[in-house]
Amino acid sequence: MTTIFIVDDDPAIREMLRMALARDGFETLEAGNALDARQVLGREHPDLILLDWMMPGQSGFEFARALQRNPSA
Helix, strand or coil: CCEEEEECCCHHHHHHHHHHHHHCCCEEEEECCHHHHHHHHHHCCCCEEEECCCCCCCCHHHHHHHHHHCCCC
């Protein structure tokens, strides 16, 4: 089964995406910020990451750049 990782600081958006994706047969993982997302990625390997660009702390853009430089850190 395909797993999609939703990283967004807005719980309502995460819930809406989770419900829509589950309806279409996808498994989902969720995180509300980049720090939590990194922890999830330490133990899970999703097929796709849906990433909010404007999050507090480390932005989604910065998080994507860091993942690109070092996917396992």
